[in-house]
Amino acid sequence: xxxxxxxxxxxxxxxxxxxxxxxxxxxxxxxxxxxxxxxxxxxxxxxxxxxxxxxxxxxxxxxxxxxxxxxxxxxxxxxxxxxxxxxxxxxxxxxxxxxxxxxxxxxxxxxxxxxxxxxxxxxxxxxxxxxxxxxxxxxxxxxxxxxxxxxxxxxxxxxxxxxxxxxxxxxxxxxxxxxxxxxxxxxxxxxxxxxxxxxxxxxxxxxxxxxxxxxxxxxxxxxxxxxxxxxxxxxxxxxxxxxxxxxxxxxxxxxxxxxxxxxxxxxxxxxxxxxxxxxxxxxxxxxxxxxxxxxxxxxxxxxxxxxxxxxxxxxxxxxxxxxxxxxxxxxxxxxxxxxxxxxxxxxxxxxxxxxxxxxxxxxxxxxxxxxxxxxxxxxxxxxxxxxxxxxxxxxxxxxxxxxxxxxxxxxxxxxxxxxxxxxxxxxxxxxxxxxxxxxxxxxxxxxxxxxxxxxxxxxxxxxxxxxxxxxxxxxxxxxxxxxxxxxxxxxxxxxx
Numbered sequence: 318x319x320x321x322x323x324x325x326x327x328x329x330x331x332x333x334x335x336x337x338x339x340x341x342x343x344x345x346x347x348x349x350x351x352x353x354x355x356x357x358x359x360x361x362x363x364x365x366x367x368x369x370x371x372x373x374x375x376x377x378x379x380x381x382x383x384x385x386x387x388x389x390x391x392x393x394x395x396x397x398x399x400x401x402x403x404x405x406x407x408x409x410x411x412x413x414x415x416x417x418x419x420x421x422x423x424x425x426x427x428x429x430x431x432x433x434x435x436x437x438x439x440x441x442x443x444x445x446x447x448x449x450x451x452x453x454x455x456x457x458x459x460x461x462x463x464x465x466x467x468x469x470x471x472x473x474x475x476x477x478x479x480x481x482x483x484x485x486x487x488x489x490x491x492x493x494x495x496x497x498x499x500x501x502x503x504x505x506x507x508x509x510x511x512x513x514x515x516x517x518x519x520x521x522x523x524x525x526x527x528x529x530x531x532x533x534x535x536x537x538x539x540x541x542x543x544x545x546x547x548x549x550x551x552x553x554x555x556x557x558x559x560x561x562x563x564x565x566x567x568x569x570x571x572x573x574x575x576x577x578x579x580x581x582x583x584x585x586x587x588x589x590x591x592x593x594x595x596x597x598x599x600x601x602x603x604x605x606x607x608x609x610x611x612x613x614x615x616x617x618x619x620x621x622x623x624x625x626x627x628x629x630x631x632x633x634x635x636x637x638x639x640x641x642x643x644x645x646x647x648x649x650x651x652x653x654x655x656x657x658x659x660x661x662x663x664x665x666x667x668x669x670x671x672x673x674x675x676x677x678x679x680x681x682x683x684x685x686x687x688x689x690x691x692x693x694x695x696x697x698x699x700x701x702x703x704x705x706x707x708x709x710x711x712x713x714x715x716x717x718x719x720x721x722x723x724x725x726x727x728x729x730x731x732x733x734x735x736x737x738x739x740x741x742x743x744x745x746x747x748x749x750x751x752x753x754x755x756x757x758x759x760x761x762x763x764x765x766x767x768x769x770x771x772x773x774x775x776x777x778x779x780x781x782x783x784x785x786x787x788x789x790x791x792x793x794x795x796x797x798x799x800x801x802x803x804x805x806x807x808x809x810x811x812x813x
Contacts (some may be wrong), residue, residue, distance in 0.1 A: 319352075319440040320807050323475040323506075325450035325466055327491035331482045332513040334375040335548065335790065336541070337449045341382040342791040343800065344445055347811060352443040353379030356432045357394040357425075357451060357465045359404070361582035361619050362549065365717035365747075369692045370410020371395060374549050374585055375449070382787050393435035394428055394464075396421070397619050399580070405619070409435070412690050426462050429472065436473060445807060448475055455498035467503045476806040478538055480511040488512055489525060493532050508806035509538030511798070516543045539798035547592060547786050549585045569597040571763045574610040576637075576653070577602045579627055580620040583719070586650055587614070589750040592782065593760055595774045604636035611763045612646045613637055615653025617747060621722070622664045622674055625656045634677055641679055646705060646763070647741045649680075654736075654743035655722050658682035679741045684722040691718050695746055699755070700732035705740045708762050713754040716746035751779035 324340070326333045337353060344351045358373035365371055370389035380387040389410030396404040402418050408431055416424075439446055454466035454477075463469070470477055481491040492510050499507070510533075515522065519540055526537050575587055577600040590598045601607050615637075618624045628634040641647050649657040658676040663686035676684075696715045714734070724745075726736050735744045750756045757776045764771035804811045 319443040319446045320809050321354075321446045321448060321473060321475045322803070322807050323448040323450060323470050323473075323477045325454045325470075325477050325479050327453060327479065327481040327488075327495045329452050331480045332541075333449050333451075333480060334379070335546065336478075336480055336511065336513065336794075337447050338375075338379045338382040338548070338787065339790040339794040340798075340803070341379055341447050342787045343794055344447070345383040346791060349444040349809075350442060351383040351445045351447060352385055352439040353383070353391050353449065354436055354439060354446050355392050355449040355451070355465070356436075356469050357396065358392050359396040359398065359451070361397055361580070362585050363395060363397065363583065363719060365692050365694055365719055366410065367694055368410075369694075371407050371412075371692055371719060372410060374583075378549055378783070378787075379447075379449070381783055388439075390435040390438045393431050394425075397582070399620050400623075411692075422459075422462060425464055429464060432464060432469070433472065445809065448473065453495065454479075454503070455495050457498060467499070467506070470503075470506055475506070476508045476808075477506045478509045478511055478803070478806070479507050479535075480513045482514050483512050484514040484516070484543065489529055493529070496533055496535065504535075507535050509799070509802050510535055511538050512540045514543045515540050536802065537799075538802050539794075541794065541797050544790070544793050546790060547588075547782055548790070549588055569595055570767060570769055571595055571611050571760065572597045572599070572609060573612045573614065573763070574599055574601040574607050575614045575616050576600075576607075576628070576633060578616060578618045578624040578653075580618045580624050581616050582619045583617040583651070583747050586616060586747055586750060589756050589776070589779055590760075593756070593774065593776055595764070595771075596760060601633075604632045607633070607636050607640060610640065610645060611766065612648060612759075613640060615647075615649040615656055617650055617719075618652035621652040621655050622661060624652065625661065625674060625676065628656065628677070638677060638679065641741060644705075644740055646766075647679060649741075649743040650749070651718075651720050651745055651747060654680075654745060655682075655684040655720075655724065657741060657743050658684055658724065660684070661722070662686065680726075680736055680738050680743050682724050682726045682736060682743070684724045686722050688721075690721050691745075693718050695734060697733060699735060702732055702735070702737055704737065705766070706735075706737055706742050706762065708758050708765070709735075709742075709755065712752070712758045714746065714749050714752040716748040716752070718745045719747060720745055753778045 324333050324337045360373045362374040364377045372389045372392040376392040377387045395407040398404050450466040481488040657680045660683045662673045694717045699712045701710045761771045
C-alpha cells in the first residue's frame, strides 16, 4: 500500500492545488511513483479521461506533475454548481443527478466506499499519494460528515501539512485559529505548517516564525514565495474572471473577448490564448467590453438556458448580433455553441424540459437537452471550410466533449468537428486551443484580417508550457520547503 501525505489549507485560496502539484513533481523527480487524490472537488473546470469519465482539472495538472495519465480515481466525487444551492453530482466520473446542497450533505457519507475504492486503486501502483483537502478543515458545522479534510485524513490515516495564505494578511491568526479548532487527535496529524504566497523580504517574517512557537508547537515546513505560474487554476479562486485582467495592452494588436457568463465553465479552454504575446484576451463582463473585439467567444457553461437569458437581459446578445453583422468573428464552445443556434429545447438542469428557448440565431442549429451526458475525447483534423475561417481547414486538434445537449444542423458547412455559417463558428470541443496547430491558425486569421504579419508570433504547445512551469514550481518548493521534514511526515526515506 502507498504511503501518503495530505495538504490542507486554512481557507479556500490558500494554494492547496498548486502546492500539491509542486510536491508531487518534487517526489517524482526524486524517483518515487506518485499520484494525486482529492476525494471531493467542487469546480466548473473539468476534464474527460480517455475512458470517458469526468474529473476536476486541478487533478489533471497534478497528474501531469507526476507523469501519470489522468484517472477519475484521482477525483472520485466532482460537484459542478448549477446555482447557489444545487450541483450536478458526479461519482466515479459519471453523473448521478442534480442535488440540492442539503440533500447531498445527508447522503455524502454513503460515498465513502467509492472514495476508498478509488484510493485503493491508486495505491496499487503508487509509492506515495498526495491528497488535497478542500476549503478549511475546521468548518465545525460540517465536521460530522466530513469526507474531504480531517474526516478523510482519519479514514486514510494521512499525515497533514497545513498551509496558510499570507497574501490577504493575518496568516498567523489563520494558522493558529485553524489548529486550535481541531481536536487533539486531528492536531496530532498536522506535521508541519506552510506560509504560502509570501511577497517581500523573508527575513522580516523570520522573527514571527520563532514567536509563533509560544502559541503552537507544530514546526514550520517553510515559507513559499508568491510565484507567477502559467498553470490552470481552480475556478473558485482565479483572478481571471474578476476583471483584473481586462486592461488593454496597446502593444498587442489582436483583442479576443471571452464573454463572462454567470455560470462559465472550462475557461481553461482559453489558457493558450492568454500566453500568445500578440493577443489581448479579456473576460468581457458587459456589452461595452466587446466594442473593439477581433474575435468574440461564447464559452462553455453549466447552465446554458439561464446564461442565455442573462445575455438578453444585459444587452450582450444584441451586441454580439451587431458585431456579427459588422463582420467580426464569433465563436461558441459547448454551451456557447448551443446559444449561437436558433433554439434550445429543455434545460441542462433537467427542469422545464418542454420549454423551447430562442437562441441568438447566428448558426442554423437546434439543440435539445437529453438525459444522457456525452463524455469523450476527440482527435482529428478539421475539414474544408469556406469563408473567413478557411485557414482552419486541415488543422489538427485534440480535445474533449462534456455536454447533455444533442445538436442538429442544417448547413452546408457542418464540418467535423465544427459548424460554420459565414463569420460564425461553433464546436463542442473543449481544449481545442491547446492544440498548437489550431491555435496558431486561428490567431493567424485574426492577424491577416487586420493586415498584420503573423510570421514572428510564437505559440508554445500546452504540454511544453505545463512541463516548464511544473519544473519551475518544483524548484521553488525545493528551495523553500523542508523536504527532510516532509519525508519524515510521509514515513519514507528520501532516495539519494
